[in-house]
Amino acid sequence: MLDNDTSNNNNCNPQNLPLDELKFALSGKDGVRRNVPALDEHWVQREKPFASYLCMLSSYGRLKSGAALEEWTFAANNFRGDMEFLLSLTQHEFWSYMVYDESAMAAVVTFLQRANPYYRQTDVSRDKELDQAHLLYGQLLDLVVRLIMRLCTGKESDSEWISPKQHGSLLYSNYLISVPLLFDLLIAVGDAEPENVELLRQIFDKVLEVQPEYQKDLKEALIFYESAFLSMQIQVENEGCEGAGGGASLDVDLETPYDDVVLFAMDCAYTLRLLLLLCPQLLETIEQLRLAPSIANFYDMTVPMLYKNIYLVNPGASSLRWLNETRQQYIFIVRRVVSLQMESGRGQQLVEVMQECLSAQNFVVDYQRQFPLEHDMKLLIQRCPNIKNYEVDFVVSGYQKALASCPNGIMADDMASNGVQVTGNVQDEEFKNGDSSRTSPQPSPTANGTTRDIDLEVTAVLEVLPDLGSGFIRRLLIRYDNSEQVIAAILDDNLPPDLAQMDRQEVYIPPDPQDKQQRQTGLRHFNVHDGDRYDVLTRDQPECIIKQGKGLPGAPRNAEQLLDDKRDLKQLKERYQKYAMVEETTLERGEYDDEYDDSYEAQNEGQAPPVSLLRGRLQEAASSSAYNAQDELENDDEESSGGHSDPEPSMRTNRDFCENPEVIRARYEQRQLSKYGQKSGGHGASPSVVGAPKGQGQSQQTQRSRGQKEAHKSTRANHNRKAGAAFKRSKGMMG
Numbered sequence: 070m071l072d073n074d075t076s077n078n079n080n081c082n083p084q085n086l087p088l089d090e091l092k093f094a095l096s097g098k099d100g101v102r103r104n105v106p107a108l109d110e111h112w113v114q115r116e117k118p119f120a121s122y123l124c125m126l127s128s129y130g131r132l133k134s135g136a137a138l139e140e141w142t143f144a145a146n147n148f149r150g151d152m153e154f155l156l157s158l159t160q161h162e163f164w165s166y167m168v169y170d171e172s173a174m175a176a177v178v179t180f181l182q183r184a185n186p187y188y189r190q191t192d193v194s195r196d197k198e199l200d201q202a203h204l205l206y207g208q209l210l211d212l213v214v215r216l217i218m219r220l221c222t223g224k225e226s227d228s229e230w231i232s233p234k235q236h237g238s239l240l241y242s243n244y245l246i247s248v249p250l251l252f253d254l255l256i257a258v259g260d261a262e263p264e265n266v267e268l269l270r271q272i273f274d275k276v277l278e279v280q281p282e283y284q285k286d287l288k289e290a291l292i293f294y295e296s297a298f299l300s301m302q303i304q305v306e307n308e309g310c311e312g313a314g315g316g317a318s319l320d321v322d323l324e325t326p327y328d329d330v331v332l333f334a335m336d337c338a339y340t341l342r343l344l345l346l347l348c349p350q351l352l353e354t355i356e357q358l359r360l361a362p363s364i365a366n367f368y369d370m371t372v373p374m375l376y377k378n379i380y381l382v383n384p385g386a387s388s389l390r391w392l393n394e395t396r397q398q399y400i401f402i403v404r405r406v407v408s409l410q411m412e413s414g415r416g417q418q419l420v421e422v423m424q425e426c427l428s429a430q431n432f433v434v435d436y437q438r439q440f441p442l443e444h445d446m447k448l449l450i451q452r453c454p455n456i457k458n459y460e461v462d463f464v465v466s467g468y469q470k471a472l473a474s475c476p477n478g479i480m481a482d483d484m485a486s487n488g489v490q491v492t493g494n495v496q497d498e499e500f501k502n503g504d505s506s507r508t509s510p511q512p513s514p515t516a517n518g519t520t521r522d523i524d525l526e527v528t529a530v531l532e533v534l535p536d537l538g539s540g541f542i543r544r545l546l547i548r549y550d551n552s553e554q555v556i557a558a559i560l561d562d563n564l565p566p567d568l569a570q571m572d573r574q575e576v577y578i579p580p581d582p583q584d585k586q587q588r589q590t591g592l593r594h595f596n597v598h599d600g601d602r603y604d605v606l607t608r609d610q611p612e613c614i615i616k617q618g619k620g621l622p623g624a625p626r627n628a629e630q631l632l633d634d635k636r637d638l639k640q641l642k643e644r645y646q647k648y649a650m651v652e653e654t655t656l657e658r659g660e661y662d663d664e665y666d667d668s669y670e671a672q673n674e675g676q677a678p679p680v681s682l683l684r685g686r687l688q689e690a691a692s693s694s695a696y697n698a699q700d701e702l703e704n705d706d707e708e709s710s711g712g713h714s715d716p717e718p719s720m721r722t723n724r725d726f727c728e729n730p731e732v733i734r735a736r737y738e739q740r741q742l743s744k745y746g747q748k749s750g751g752h753g754a755s756p757s758v759v760g761a762p763k764g765q766g767q768s769q770q771t772q773r774s775r776g777q778k779e780a781h782k783s784t785r786a787n788h789n790r791k792a793g794a795a796f797k798r799s800k801g802m803m804g
Contacts (some may be wrong), residue, residue, distance in 0.1 A: 078239040082228040089235045090163060107161035110169040115154075118172040120147040125206055126182035145205050151176060152212035156219065160229035163219065167619035168243050178215050178250060183479055187259025188339060188394070210257060214268065217254065220245055221275040237280035246276055254583075255343040258337060266346070273347045279294045287344075290355045295358065297337055298367040304330045305375050308564060322417075325379050326388040326565060329390040331395065334375075338398035345405045352409045361406050362425040364399050369429030372396055381548055381566075396435070404440055411445065416453030419445075423464050433471040442468045498719050534559060542576035544568060 082091055091107035105111050123144045133141055155166060155173060160563045166173045185206065220240065226229035231239070240246045242431060251273065277283055305327065323329070345351065355361065372392065378386050401797035403426070410419040423442065427433060436442075436739065443465050450461060529552040530542045537559075544557045545568060558564050603613045614621060625631040760767045 070267065085228050087235065088164065088231045091161065106279040108164055108168065110165065112162045113163040113169050115166070115170070119151045119170070119176040121176060122148045122180040122183055122209070124188075125185055132200075133490075137197060142202060142205065144638065145209055148180065149205070149209055149212060152216060153208070154210065159223050164239065166232075167220065167245055167277075168239065174245060177213055177216060180209065181250060181253035181257055184210065184257035186256050186336070186339070187261055188335075206311060211348070214258065216270060217246075219273055221279070223279065233279060240276070241280045241282055246283075248283065248290045251276070252290070252344075254341050255340050259418060260343060269343070270347050287348065287351060289475060291351065291354055291358055291360060294337060294341065295363050297333075298363055298371070301330055302371045304365070304373055305378065323618055325382045325388055327375060327379050327382075328386070328388045330375065331379070331391050335391050335395040335398070338395050338402065342398050342402050342405065345409070351407050352406065353415065355406060356422070359425070360484065361403050361422045364403060365426040365429035365432040368396065368399055373431060399434055403436065407445060408604060411449060411452070414452055415450050416456045419449060420460050420464055422458065424460075427464070427467045430471055430475070433468055434475050435474040437468040438489065530555055537573050538575040538577070541571060541573045541575035543577055544571065637684060733800055
């Protein structure tokens, strides 16, 4: 072993050599002198390892007390002695301990990992023991920060210094400074005071200056945030049972299963915000990783679902307040990104980032409410005149429209009033007490504004899982949004711990209306109509007939009076008499009833009679002679052409605006009957065209008639509509 240690001599380095070149000449017990490097394991002569630090907080923001606080005080005093020992060493001894004694650096890392977050400040002024413990913790934090500052310092004096190359290699190769350690330092120190921000900035600037490799590590750390957001989303969907980021086990004293997820989200938010505050040069990396849109999507999808689940389990949980702080920090992060882009003149990147965030409506509403985007865009147009105005107008209008469509907010602050009406703890207590009537699920509004039908959803679950009880299914439906999620959670065996331990055969008892009526009126009845509009005991004027004695008012006294009741027949008689009161008009003044439909009548004399003619009239006319009808028709024509005046109103006069259609129809029917009345079947085919039966030969007249019909068939029927219309107008039948 070497003795005659001269390391404490201030003149041990007269040539002012750097640490990697400095050596000390020491002699051993045998008198042999030997040169020992200044950075060597020889200087680590402490046998006792450095003490590990215990966390001052018991769990989730609660301070220790009693025996646990006394144990922490004892461990903290030992840790303070170790830190003071390291800081009292000379440079080469200090670096030898930090490089060759693993427990020294492990103690520092453990303290930063278990340090109190700067954003979790607890009022300890009322408790003397906690006040002294808080002062002791402040001393420990000061010692650890001083130790890290010494690690970042390469030159302590003219004779104690390290070359920049060796300094960076020592820090990076031996993991004396790492990105996780810097992140823990951010949470431990924070930015509550301006001096803290300046101190952290000096540490980060010195570390990045000494070793540029830390710049790459910071970029890798930013990539981690995307997977962190995904991990938290998975934990929320899995009811927070597995713990985000490695989280706590289920036997820890938790207010809700989601406390660990909320704390992890809040730690990520504060760390990222401080990192952007201290290292603005990471802006380009953040743009490449699309970190701002990832934050907006996490804000829009995971945070509302996380808040809703916590509120259902415990509406008074502290994690709700932490979650609101986390939301605010994520908004500040995006605001910091926008500010850095504005300062660096990256207008196009700013517009693209804000445009990508438009899909996250929850984030857009909250961001626009705190930082109106139109103000930033006005400054952006002034600094970047080359940016396209229509893109700016599109983004601004999108943010303004989102805020206008949701004036009351849609995030966690408003879900307590607009969302769940009954808490999970209250319902659980009522189920335990056996009073399930109070837990009758009221129709609750869903995301799209419709009303949930719990009974219908229970039926849907029972169709798939008939072995479950209706009461157990109702508990699950209160926690989940719809029956599909309940079925998936049961089949995947992914129920929350509090629901997984419940009786799955629990039966639901419908609520009793008498209990509600008794709570409202103070009266308890046993009538089927209790509380409704027919209740004569609670209403002064019930909507019913109060029966007194036998029978109802106005009812028959006996069966004979009932059978003699002719009131129904009288009502029927009065009803049908109304149909008989129809005004009848005569044709004496030339009026006529034009209800007759002549739409399908033939248009001229040469056309075959329509099938719509009444068969009865044709049969009656068939018995008369066609020659008599023709003579009567000729007599009518001679009288009309002879100038004889007929006083009957059926004849057309010059004073008539148009001839009476009834007269025209009657005259037309006479002609048709006289012409076709004697022919069988009422068809208009000429016998000369029909001819003899087949196989008996045809006469010359038949063949001539058939040829004439074939030659002139285009002038009739559907081929001569214009002539038919002209004929109708000539007769005064204007159609």
